[in-house]
Amino acid sequence: MKPLKGIFILLDGMWVVFKHLFRRPVTLEYPEKKREPNESFRGKPVVKGCIGCGICKSVCPSNAISFSKDENEAVTSYCFDLKKCIFCGNCMYYCPYGAIKMTKSYELASENKSDLQLNYKGGADD
16 A cells, blocks of 8 residues: 555656646746846845934834934935834834935845945935
8 A cells, every 4th residue: 555655746746747847947047137126126235315303213123224414414324224124114104304215126135234234424415
């Protein structure tokens, strides 16, 4: 009985291979061909027009956002630390002025840690 069961298991496995033999491949040759991310994809964040209300900093679960203000309470620099960022999109969703956008850029790997800190200068006049 056991050899017969082994033959059925083998035939079942061969059937799975045969079913997938004539289907299109799922993967792409990555660096040459790239798939476009879908509409809800959250990639590299970009800041433009920040007034420094601090809501994004308070809703960031990984504390990846920091900014500095001058004596007039104007934002002088804004920093995203991509080493900490989990790309949750909370900063974009809760920003009342729409100053933060998540792009579709996903190739963020770097050999230098300093490249993973996105520094934006200025505030509302960007």
